[in-house]
Amino acid sequence: MTPLAPPPNHRELLIGMAQVALSSFGGGLSAWSQRIVVEQRRWLSDEEFLTGLTVARLFPGPNQINMAVYIGAHFKGLSGAMAALCGILLIPFSLLMLLGLIYFQVHQIPAVDRVLAGVVAAAAGMALSMGFKILGSYWRDPVALGLAAATFVALAVAQVRLIPLVLVAGPVAMAWYWPRPGAKAREAPP
């Protein structure tokens, strides 16, 4: 096992996260993050990285951005988090802004609109696949499926807005899944 490198300063956090963002052009952000932060720069051990990933997924916010914030905060607190946030966002966000500026200039050209109609249909397919991707982990829990179905109906059919829905359904779901002393209780609900 190789020893960890000395903790990074703000500048190194910014550059390191920018490197993660650049390497992951084309996908696989979390894999690149691990490769650079754990293997290449040796800031975190494998366990520390996995803890960070758990926290990043648990709390609200985009996972990859949360992971960068976690790494920054782990070493330098709030200011470190800000440095890491700038690092991970700077290049991709600038690029997206450039694309946006181009889009708003050209989107009314008929040929552009035709191509976009196709791209949009593909992107809609990606959006649809998100739910199916995590469906498997709930397949054997009828209560979870019921909660998911109720959430879906409330949003898609009854047009309830997200914030009130989460404020009502969240506590109900948390009460049901509250850890009970007899661990069997959750595995086989009465």
Next chain:
Amino acid sequence: MAACMPLSLGDWSQLLEVIGTFLSLSLFSLGGGNTLLSEYHHLSVEQYCWLTSAQFADLYALAEAAPGPSSMIVGLLGMGAAWREGPFWGLFSAYAAELAVLLPSTLLMVMACLSWNRLRDSPWRLAFERGMGPITLGILFAVGVKILQTSNHGLPAYAVSMAVCVLMLRTRLSPLWFMAVAGMLGGFGVINR
């Protein structure tokens, strides 16, 4: 559908209202941010008429195709909101929107990182983790259906969406390939909207 009231960015109370909405949505982005897409559509198309539904779909596709987290779509929505005032205000508004949606979740994340040792085994954490999973699942399906309805008109478009959905689940190909092929089909006039 709610009556659409165009937002004038010169009106400070409205501007603050919009920023406040993004700030509060930030803390409700479960499961990595895509859960907010229906809310973004509601805000930018139905409530404030910054964009047409077709433009929203375009911007979603743009954010998915571009490198980096697709939740950066908020920046594009901000740009659309102020585009009438010119590209400079478009950019300014884009940064303001992105900042508003990232700031609260970032601050929460910093607190989580610094107090994780106490949170780790707390029953609140376990209940939150297990309880929010199924809700996230329901939201993601609702978002998928919403984006589908927003994007597609006509059978060929739906057929492409279904094919991409299956390919996303069954293969490990980069989605950029699907977008490129579908873009070509669109260019040849196969997919209309």
